[in-house]
Amino acid sequence: MSEANNQDRGNKPERLDRKAVSGEPMVWLSGMGLAIGLLLIIGLLGVIVWHGVPYFWPKRVVEVTVTPDTQLPGVEAKTFNGELRMQRLKADGVTAESQFYLGNRDIYGFSFKFLNDSSIEKMSYPQGLISIEREEYGGAIGYPVKLVLGNGSEIPAESDGFDGQLEELIDEVSQRRKDIKKLAKHKIGKVNDRLAELKFEEIEARKEYAEGSALLDSELGGIEEERAKLEATYLKLEKELNELYEEQEKDSLVYRLASGQETEMTLGKAIDFHYPNRLSFLERCLLFLSKLWVYLSEDPREANTEGGVFPAIFGTFVMTLLMSILVTPLGVIAAIYLREYARQGLLVRSVRISVNNLAGVPSIVFGVFGLGFFIYIVGDGIDNLFFKTKAEEGVATFKTGGMLWASLTLALMTIPVVVVATEEALAAVPRGMREASLACGGSKWQTIQRIVLPAALPGIITGLVLAMARGAGEVAPLMLVGVVESANELPVTGTFPFIHMDQKFMHLGFQIYDLGFQSPDSEAARPIAFATALLLIVLVVVLNLAAIIIRQRLRRKYISSTF
């Protein structure tokens, strides 16, 4: 090669041409493009994981003593306990500051505190500190002093049985809490629902039968009877509930802050506890996993800043599934007509272009359409037809946001994706296969049904995957058609009709928006927002993977030989 170089010294243009022709720069360029794309994706995921995962990792609790001249409004003492959450430089670029999570919001009035690093005189990690997760006011961080039981006896923190006894009591309290929830939500809730229904039945009866007639009297009599029975049941259940509440209050824990101040909390409010500075690495991992599990399976507390996001996961999953079920037949049938049956002329071409352009419409416009058409017009019609009494009393069933309208709106939004992908898949089916079917005496529809559609299935599923990915992540239209930040019930329950299409639901994307912009305590909300974003990505990946695996299986069946 060097000889060629020497010979070609006077022939420079030829050497350049060879390189350009071989396309080497293009290879590098395209490789670089791919690398940049990958880096962006990895970077984005990395940021989300970096900020989200630490939320679950159990941290040690530090005891901070500040310099004598530092003021700590709210805390008052010069020593306090807290988790070290964040370290960064202030806006001036020079001063370093640290963020501590203090807990004990019932005492201090706030949970987070920023401190200049220069103000910190001493930091230590005392073994005796306990961290208790509570139903309200965040966690409690302090030194346990003693347990005060309902029967009057006290168990000091130093005694051997303290930890065991505390654990036992908290298990008892958690179980009772579940019972309370079942009682309040399900049993009493059902009674209340039935009472509300009775009210409407009464109104209907009064409308249907004339005043003073025997029919009216018998109807009303029946209603009154049931009402009396329900109210008796309600009183009984309420008494049971109050007893349970009382039980929850009977034991309490006395603990001491770093400043020496002692305070007492009822164990009924406690959810879990651990000694953060005594944990081994293995124990930390287990605690991490258990916190992760709680996050995935429990309901949210404290304005979505604590607890879990299970209802949002469930709502997102059900909505995406419903949307897919609605969009696939609609999109596939439209594509079949466009590609196979419609006479290819100017009209068909305009329709195709319009459908493609629909993909570029901002999603909020779909939300407005959903609100204006589905809710105000169609929902109104349904309410007046099927739920007349309620509608007249001002209670909207379908004339308001709900699972049905949300799924339908998103299905509309993702139709273009499915139509385009299906059309491409149909066009890609080899002509020979169609001709063979027709030559065997098949009709056009039979050819489509038996030969073309099955062969196009992998492409159709690709369209479905894209539609699901797009639909699962959209938030703006959902805000108008049925998503709320906090819903009482899951959209799928054990009572008929099992899938409650008229019910509002929670959604992961909306949770992130809510946490980021509307949360009262934005500091507390930030790590959860990232964790929820990570969860949403994982959910979409799982849905996509399922579809891709199905497509893979189908592809293997339909690979046509190239002979």
Add this chain to the structure above:
Amino acid sequence: MSNVSTEQEVIHDSDGNPVKTSDRKICIEVEDYDFFYGESQALIKNNISVPEKQVTALIGPSGCGKSTLLRNFNRMNDLIDGISHNGDIKIYGRSVYDPNQEVISLRKRVGMVFQKSNPFPKSIYENVIYSLRIQGVKDRCVLDETVERSLKGAALWDEVKDRLKESALGLSGGQMQRLCIARAIANEPEIILMDEPCSALDPIATAKIEELITQLKKDYTMVIVTHNMQQASRCSDITAFLYLGEIVEVADTDILFNNPGQKQTEDYISGRFG
């Protein structure tokens, strides 16, 4: 040019007299047929009588209209927009364009095998009985019987009888074409059309298919389009030479190849053009 013709089977009519080819009953009658793709005319005043249970070959240079004429017999050209025709094609006296006859039922009587074999991405079994499935036949016995009969008729049974449920796409080229032939005869059509059936096959597979054609003509009327003149002279009983959309000459195969009437035919056969 040596003419290696296959043994012409001598058919006897009801009185026991041998029937010459030209005395056979006419299956397809093409009468003054013009065919247009939009503005351009592809077939010009074609007239040909295809006798039943014989092999008729259509030969001619590329673009002369052989495939077009063939595809008109089962109206496969209906798939193309903007076509029109004059004249008529009759099968056993009934026009293929008869408004009372559906295209679908026509195609059940006239089967077709294509140049590039096109089995469906299904099992061998399902491929063969496709025509029965679309007619709604569900009886397992009937289906099994049809599969065996068709595959035997296509000389493929012994090779695939143990793997009927495997994908048809796993067969070799020659086997796939024979599978397509089996699929075509599963319906027991009256006529089988073959559009250059061997052009994509190796010589051994070609020989097998040619042997098959000779056997199949006992039961079916065959019309074959071929580029290969030796094949036409080997397999067919009647040959038609087309040139630029016109049928130049139609005659018994040995007469056409040994003693062509038209100069154009002679030029083509001897390879002076085409």
